[in-house]
Amino acid sequence: xxxxxxxxxxxxxxxxxxxxxxLTFGLTYIAPGDAVDAILETGDTLVSAxxxxxxxxxxxxxxxxxxxxxxxxxGLLHGDMGIxxxxxxxxxxxxLLGAPGTLALTGIAIVMMLxxxxxxxxxxxxxxxxxxxxxxxxxxxxxxxxxxxxxxxLMLYIFGxxxxxxxxxxxxxxxxxxxxxxxxxxxxxxxxxxxxxxTAVLEELGKDYVTGAQARGIPMNKILWHxxxxxxxxxxxxxxxxxxxxxxGGVAVVEMVFAWPGLGFMAVRAIMTRDFPLLMGFVLWxxxxxxxxNLIVDASYYILNPRLKKRGGE
Amino acid sequence: xxxxxxxKKSVMAGMAVTMAATMLVGCGGGDKGGAKGDSxxxxxxxxxxxxxxxxxxxxxxxxVMRYGMGETLAKFDEKMNAKPWLAExxxxxxxxxxxxxxxxxxxxxxxxxxxxAEAVKQSIERVFAKQNRAKTFFEYESIEAKGQELIIKTKKxxxxxxxxxxxxxxxxxxxxxxxxxxxxxxxxxxxxxxxxCESFTRDKCVLTKNPNYWDGExxxxxxxxxxxxxxxxxxxxxxxxxVDMAVNIAAGDIGLFRNNDKFHVxxxxxLRTVLARINQKPDHILSDKKVRDAFISACDRKNYxxxxxxxxFKEGSAPVPPSLDYGFDQLKDPNKYNVERANKLLDxxxxxxTNGDGIRDKDGKPLTLDFVVYNSRAxxxxxxxxxxxxxxxxxxxxxxxxxxYNIIDKMGINxxxxxxxxxxTTAATGDPQSYLNQYWHSNIDGSNxxxxxxxxxxxxxxxxxxxxxxxxxxxxxxxxxxxxxxYLNDAAGLFLGYPYTNIVxxxxxxxxxxxxxxxxxxxxxxxxxx
Numbered sequence: 001x002x003x004x005x006x007x008x009x010x011x012x013x014x015x016x017x018x019x020x021x022x023l024t025f026g027l028t029y030i031a032p033g034d035a036v037d038a039i040l041e042t043g044d045t046l047v048s049a050x051x052x053x054x055x056x057x058x059x060x061x062x063x064x065x066x067x068x069x070x071x072x073x074x075g076l077l078h079g080d081m082g083i084x085x086x087x088x089x090x091x092x093x094x095x096l097l098g099a100p101g102t103l104a105l106t107g108i109a110i111v112m113m114l115x116x117x118x119x120x121x122x123x124x125x126x127x128x129x130x131x132x133x134x135x136x137x138x139x140x141x142x143x144x145x146x147x148x149x150x151x152x153x154l155m156l157y158i159f160g161x162x163x164x165x166x167x168x169x170x171x172x173x174x175x176x177x178x179x180x181x182x183x184x185x186x187x188x189x190x191x192x193x194x195x196x197x198x199t200a201v202l203e204e205l206g207k208d209y210v211t212g213a214q215a216r217g218i219p220m221n222k223i224l225w226h227x228x229x230x231x232x233x234x235x236x237x238x239x240x241x242x243x244x245x246x247x248x249g250g251v252a253v254v255e256m257v258f259a260w261p262g263l264g265f266m267a268v269r270a271i272m273t274r275d276f277p278l279l280m281g282f283v284l285w286x287x288x289x290x291x292x293x294n295l296i297v298d299a300s301y302y303i304l305n306p307r308l309k310k311r312g313g314e
Numbered sequence: 315x316x317x318x319x320x321x322k323k324s325v326m327a328g329m330a331v332t333m334a335a336t337m338l339v340g341c342g343g344g345d346k347g348g349a350k351g352d353s354x355x356x357x358x359x360x361x362x363x364x365x366x367x368x369x370x371x372x373x374x375x376x377x378v379m380r381y382g383m384g385e386t387l388a389k390f391d392e393k394m395n396a397k398p399w400l401a402e403x404x405x406x407x408x409x410x411x412x413x414x415x416x417x418x419x420x421x422x423x424x425x426x427x428x429x430x431a432e433a434v435k436q437s438i439e440r441v442f443a444k445q446n447r448a449k450t451f452f453e454y455e456s457i458e459a460k461g462q463e464l465i466i467k468t469k470k471x472x473x474x475x476x477x478x479x480x481x482x483x484x485x486x487x488x489x490x491x492x493x494x495x496x497x498x499x500x501x502x503x504x505x506x507x508x509x510x511c512e513s514f515t516r517d518k519c520v521l522t523k524n525p526n527y528w529d530g531e532x533x534x535x536x537x538x539x540x541x542x543x544x545x546x547x548x549x550x551x552x553x554x555x556x557v558d559m560a561v562n563i564a565a566g567d568i569g570l571f572r573n574n575d576k577f578h579v580x581x582x583x584x585l586r587t588v589l590a591r592i593n594q595k596p597d598h599i600l601s602d603k604k605v606r607d608a609f610i611s612a613c614d615r616k617n618y619x620x621x622x623x624x625x626x627f628k629e630g631s632a633p634v635p636p637s638l639d640y641g642f643d644q645l646k647d648p649n650k651y652n653v654e655r656a657n658k659l660l661d662x663x664x665x666x667x668t669n670g671d672g673i674r675d676k677d678g679k680p681l682t683l684d685f686v687v688y689n690s691r692a693x694x695x696x697x698x699x700x701x702x703x704x705x706x707x708x709x710x711x712x713x714x715x716x717x718x719y720n721i722i723d724k725m726g727i728n729x730x731x732x733x734x735x736x737x738x739t740t741a742a743t744g745d746p747q748s749y750l751n752q753y754w755h756s757n758i759d760g761s762n763x764x765x766x767x768x769x770x771x772x773x774x775x776x777x778x779x780x781x782x783x784x785x786x787x788x789x790x791x792x793x794x795x796x797x798x799x800x801y802l803n804d805a806a807g808l809f810l811g812y813p814y815t816n817i818v819x820x821x822x823x824x825x826x827x828x829x830x831x832x833x834x835x836x837x838x839x840x841x842x843x844x
Contacts, residue, residue, distance in 0.1 A: 033720020039372050040447065042723035045739060046748045049727070049763045051446045058446075087365035087516075088372060089499065094365065097515060153546055161554045168551040169359060171518035171540040259542045261517040272690070274720055 024283045035085040038273035082277035091281035098263040106247035112186035121197020143191025152184040152257035170259030181258040200232040241297040248289045353842040356534040359560035362541035366499035370444035375482035382509040382836035384485030388476040390831040394744040396476040410471040415464040422526040423488040424510045431459035436489040451478040477744035508532040508838040533841040559819035559826045565626040581816040583637040590733045590808040595768035606805035608659035610649035612708045619811045627811035635812040637830040641795035656708045674709035682711040683732040688719045729766035
């Protein structure tokens, strides 16, 4: 990737970011109710209208849309994302509380997925229509069909309550607490990714260069590991990128079931409480995460597919 | 395509490694339930909503109190009477404005500093400086500290000041500790309770024994409080022994613990009422009292609470729940479930089904009502749908309108409803005075904006005004009973039910009790069982 293209990409990212923030800010603004109702619990507590108005004024929520947005943007450019209304602490601090959990869970879940899916997918492709292939197909369907909160509860019931292998109550980021939520997430991802690995490998196996290599007497083993797999990687890397992006956004349902401190549940609460500053911080994080991942995925094409490098260098 | 044995072998080897790795990860550090039988550490499963422990922010003070850190001048007993706690006594002067609280002289903050009236004064002033809600409890002319005597002069008569000051917002903190650098939000405030914060995040709080506790021996060296938001997971953590007690086990799970000799279930009716406000402004159908009476009579509230909600709610009738001593049993509900009467009243009011579509109509207008509900409390849509089904049986078409929690307040004020449901705390300060005023005191030119339903009864206003300045406890009780009876007679609202709350504990510990005031979860009384 040349310098010119990199600059071009960065410019695109900036425009996208501004668009994303305006859109999110606008949607939250037109959504009925505001943070004051959530903070003071006006729906089911006795609070006087005077207190509600005073609080609204203090938070600046009585100002028009563009002023609120510009205030936020000015703050952001000074490195200040504001104070979360619901958490009553700087947005960055609140997000840093959830970030380790989300990053750790993402890492472990992706590793679990790769460790299972890649060999299983290759096996299913290599032994197409064999018992292994059918078994992986059935398990994949099963895995995709089960909702993750249910898988999570099932795992807690079996491995936590019945076998006592893992803690149930969560709340801490360490390996012991991480295994079950990561396994729960990887069940769905494994189910999808295995099928995708199988398809990608099958497609490559059917190509002429494989037949050619075989004709030249190159052992199948070598063809598979040296030629087929690197080529099959291209589409898989793209998919991997979207999975990582999805996980980095936090997975509210799984976090809730396992009492896991991550960003997903935080984001859901931010939406419920109309906590603009926190929500905006989260949206920025997601947008940047996706863009960086896409950039890395694109860059990886140049490494995986040398032909692109040649063209790009011209 | 022929595949060599080598390929097969390498694929198989890959799979074997995978399996082994998964198994290894799966076995990492197995430990069967931590809390079993530990007499030094208490573990409590809760749902926590606070992100910091700064008691003046949002409703975070509730958490500081629930976890056994904070204490107030007065504490509610099981009938919500304010009893001495950090204050050993109080009295009110004849001007009905000047209160004198005698602060106990044997109390120390957890940092060893003595609790003086001056410290209490600073703590109360701190709340006023930091939280808008403070003035909804009372407003003061002056606060004075003389030794252990705290003299508060209020702007208006506040009959229930000790009860107001028993709200968690008013828990007493050592203001000087903050000046010396303690970060209350992150490290927890310095208070007088049996436990002190060691570490806190939204997901887990660890507390240690307060070495300077004033009221007897503190039973545990350490208390761990994980927040387990999912009710199924919370129940499992209790079953496995990972926590010794859990707060609010859900309806679906509580059966696991009842009649189980390893657990103790403590369940009580809370201070909440599920209330459907009824819009009786002139342009609304329910302005006709006969239709209101008919509507309420058509609702089989016993069935909703006992069958639909599996007995996790108590059948509703009066405005104030039975957990408070305000004549619940002596009040007469004229609109008890009676379908025949409902039909008769609707006929009398001129609503008849002329076109045979099953819905009554009058002057070409169908008997259709908008029922506004929000979903963040799971029981509310269930109530609304049950009411809808019952109303249909007498020819009333109820349209359930589901809205976001955050706009309920506004819709209530603007009167954008025929019926509007909420699950409301009736007596956070031990007394239903504000609750009875807020929704039903006449709203004349915006004098009481919260009353968006148009209800107005001069007799009620007179009694409410008398209540607002009455200091005599028995007279207050009598007034509250009379006011409630008028609400029932006027069909001023539909009181659907009262939620039960619970604490379920392992029999390895004792005295884990749920109080009607939802403020006292972890107390000095919870001990290892002998």
